[in-house]
Amino acid sequence: MAKCILLVRVSTDSKKQELSLREQESELFELALSKGYCEEDIIAICKQESALKRRYAKTSEEKDAIEIKQQGLQEMEDMIKNDSSINCVFAWEISRISRREKVLFDELEFLTDRKIQLIIAKPYIELLNSDGSLNPSSKMQFSMFAALADAEMRNKLDRFQRTKESRRKEGKYVGGWLPFGYMVEPSTKKIIINEEEAAIVKYMFNEYLKGGTSIYKLADELQERGIIDYDNRHSAFTFAYTILKNYAYAGLPSTVRQKGKKASTNLYPAIVTKEMVDKTIEMSEQAKTKPKTNVKNIYYCKSLLKCADCERVYVARLNKAVYQCTNDNGKCNNAEISINLADTILWNFAMTLKISQMLHQTEEDKAAYQVQIEVLKQKIEKINIDIENNNKAYSILNKRIIMQKITEEDGEAIEKELDTTKKELEKKLNDYTNKVAEIEQILFNMNTSIAFKHINIDDIADIEDDNLRYEIIHEMIDYCMIEKVADSIIKLELYAKHIDTAYTYYVTTRNRKIYNKDFRIEEAYTSNTTHLVDFKILQRYKRQGKANKEYQKQYYQKNREKLIKQNVEGKRRRKSKPEN
Template sequence: MKTAFGYGRFSTDRQREESIEAQEIAIRDFCKRNKIKLLEFYADRGLSGTNDNREQFQNMLDEADKGKVDFVVVHKLDRFARNRYDSAVVRKRLADHGVKLLSVLENVNDDSPEDVILMSVLEGMAEYYSKNLSREVKKGMYRNVEKGIYNGGFLPYGYKVNNETRMIEIDDYEASIVKEIYNLYLDNNGYVTIANKLNERGLKTKRGNDWTADTIGKLLKNEKYKGTYFHGKSKVIRNGRKQKVIKNTEWKQEETYPIIIEAEIWETARRKRTMNKPKGGKKHNYLLVGYVKCKKCGANYIGSSSAPYENHVYRFYTCSKHNRKKCDAKIINADMLEATVIDFIKETFFNKESLNEYINEGLELLNDKSDNEERINSLKKEIQACDKKLDNILDVYLDEEMSKEKYLARKNKIEDKMQYLQSELEYLTTTAEVLTKKDVKKAINYLLKNVDDSYEYKKMMVDTFLDHVIVDDETFEITLIYNLFRKSCNFLCNDDSTNPYSSKKAFTASPPLQIN
């Protein structure tokens, strides 16, 4: 007996269409009449066909790729996709795995030239309906913008919606805070200072979070406060995400938002922001960013630097909650902490007495493939999680809720992690040969022969051997991991100096060694 998957979709933007339940009944009846065994019914609720982020649809395609079924059955072709391009791509994908698309209401399949033409006509009609509906919806949204009617979405701090009229109105209390923020900024208070002042009074953002420099900056840049609203900065593209487009003067609606900040004051703040914008001074590298955690509160340490003093800039690591006055952990001298970690790595791994022990134990672990399958599955999940994070931050950036600089920084960090994970996955899935002691010695000798004081070499050492550093006021708890062998070694490194800014090293580096 032939087999099939069924698929149904119910859109919130259509008033008259069959429910998911009705579509399923029709598909089951169709399969029964045609002696087809329905293996599973997939359904997505509240999503349009123009959005390819349909979880159940994607799950169905993934299963169909495995060649488990002969057909995919839909109630109507517009449930499958609303434009011919997407439909053709997906039908080609199904056909490559021997799967045909069937419709309950349209008596077509992929077999004959006539059916191909008929299917194209029907899909073209569905695509026309979808685009026409979208155009009418946009017309309504533009009219709402002109009238100041709420279109949905997240309102800026200082505004509320009248539940009866759906008009956007000023929230008097929040608006007073907005005005205070502008006044503080024009009185030469920085973003961090303003955020701290609000947090000290227990004030929260619209989402119930603490104020940060980032939220203050976004508020000061928001043109809605002077009554200007840009509608249609982005459009939905084929994969369902948003894509920024060039601003169009036709989208600019003057004074459609109730005015909280007078245009002259807003422009004064804008000019001040432009004048205060960093001119791209020298950037300082921090070896241990992402590795250092605070023992007191568990937050990450971040790199920071002082203003130049006598032609010297002092680098520090500070708890990320320190400036928000949520943690009183001491500031740590960056040069001292980095030197401590680098020296500890060298002393631990780059001495002849311990290397042979690590090599022998490591080879046993490396050549034992019993736990490879579990690790491979774990790596795949981590890579998928990174993919999802990239999608999420892209959506946030395109919705203009994240600056370009912050987006690129997060994107690069996630991609770096993905590269490492994919390298390990490739090794575990493709390496068949067993490493010998000679191979490992050769690799380590390469490291030892190429020791230098460059940032790049130190960064390589940190990424290879360091797992994390937990900082207390008087101690550094350093956990090393030899990634080649996946063997962890924990050590407690005490800084016997009572001065947290001391440059005294906890360890003396061993000289480079040659393994014979």
């Protein structure tokens, strides 16, 4: 007995569409009965899901595969392949099969190759003639309605994307994961800052940027204070890690995606600056190989020295008493530098900065900084109003385009003008926000930096404690670039935190002399001392070559018989090894 399939589909899961699904199935069932099929030979495939989910697929092949899977076409094909008695498929309309031309014609080919009739209820189309051949008129109708269905879907997607982009530009929530520190305002649907959570985010960035703590320690502190509550330490670490590495907190699209959650394209109000996120990422990368300061050997410059050639970090080599580039592939020919020379320069530089900082930590200085912040916040408030008005203009423009009150060409021209204005406003906003963050960081450093209240400013130069020196250096200095400028001449460019200007020193490695920024190469290894810097070279480490040789000698004498026996055994094994 011949069988048929009813292919029924609606695009959403609403109750209204559920009713439509039952209505389609009922009418197609009646149509199948009128074509002579018995009730028990009618197979219904009903699907109730949205084709818009295809927009998340990256390639057209992925989109086609998703559409087949979602709309039950694969189920229909499997039934036809496994049951030769099925000779007809009924569908409510062509768009209920698919809205993509390629998928529609693939299904057309699948059915016609097997001489299976396709009957469309609205408008009524019978694809095959009574002899099983393809009806040219029906194929023309099928092609025309397939093109209309495809165009309708493309227009629908365009409208959806245009509306979504307009909402996104207005700062409204458009779906996806919402990072910690933000919330959606119920009435306007805009993403706003959750002040309570934002205070925690600022604290995390400021605490981590001070140095001296790891992301794990920061997560532990948040757990201990009851700010977060996770079952295990790793989850708490993940929470802190995703915050400190997410550019969403600088007002940019999110760069972190939580496992199992949809990627977000939302725009978020800035809580910290881009420079702060850059620095936390850089520090976390350096911390992977950064040694602790409570060990026997404390290297002042650890994680601060960078190679000017390959931008790799320098590490200490104790046996040679030098800092050396970590590029082990042989491509970097940059010079190594004595630990004592590098430590001397960075300590004296950091000491000068620290003294200057302590001289400018009066209450009058703090008050002046607060006034600057208030002025900048007024400017930021005005710019935010201008940006909001600009976003409203986007929404109005989008509505006028949809209502066809202006042409798409005119709309694109106006949108370009709005984009230009918005970029200018956002640049100003970013500059002012960064300036506020910079001043707040200065105030934060004044209040929370290494206090040294037990040390007089005149006594800083007499500090000999290695841990204290290390803390001062890493508090004041951002990084130092190392560059070999000539044979046995090294250039050091030091960058202090919150200061854009580079400070330059030169070192001649053979006679271990240090020069200022005005040094010229031709002055090296001469009696000219015009640009010589009067730093007392720290004598912290010595080359261990002789000591190693002495140790090896003692070890050999102590283990002579054992080593000879191992050597003889090794020679015997090599001789007994068969030649290839």
